Amino acid sequence: MAIYEYKCSKCDHKFSAMLSISKRDEEEKTLTCPECEAGEPRRLLSLFSMPASVGAPGGGGSKSAPCPDAKGCPASKAGG
Ligand SMILES: [Zn+2]
Numbered sequence: 001m002a003i004y005e006y007k008c009s010k011c012d013h014k015f016s017a018m019l020s021i022s023k024r025d026e027e028e029k030t031l032t033c034p035e036c037e038a039g040e041p042r043r044l045l046s047l048f049s050m051p052a053s054v055g056a057p058g059g060g061g062s063k064s065a066p067c068p069d070a071k072g073c074p075a076s077k078a079g080g
Helices: 024-028
Strands: 002-007 014-019 042-046
Touching: 002 024, 014 024
Parallel strands: none
Antiparallel strands: 002 014, 002 042
16 A cells, blocks of 8 residues: 555545555546545645655666756746
8 A cells, every 4th residue: 555645636635545456447446535526536746755766757777966057957846
């Protein structure tokens, strides 16, 4: 099981839901907003932390280099 965070596409209410990882896609289809009961919320970042030994999707190097330019750093860009 893992906790995922969702945002309602209708009223923008944020809420979290605990889903089984293997059935996440199926179960999130049944999620509804606790505020307005709208379906199909948008998934935000997952709240659980991944172990360092697990390879991150998308690849890249294991060596984390500091961002050379704070302005153009994608990591500092906050979604929303
Ligand atoms: Zn809602």
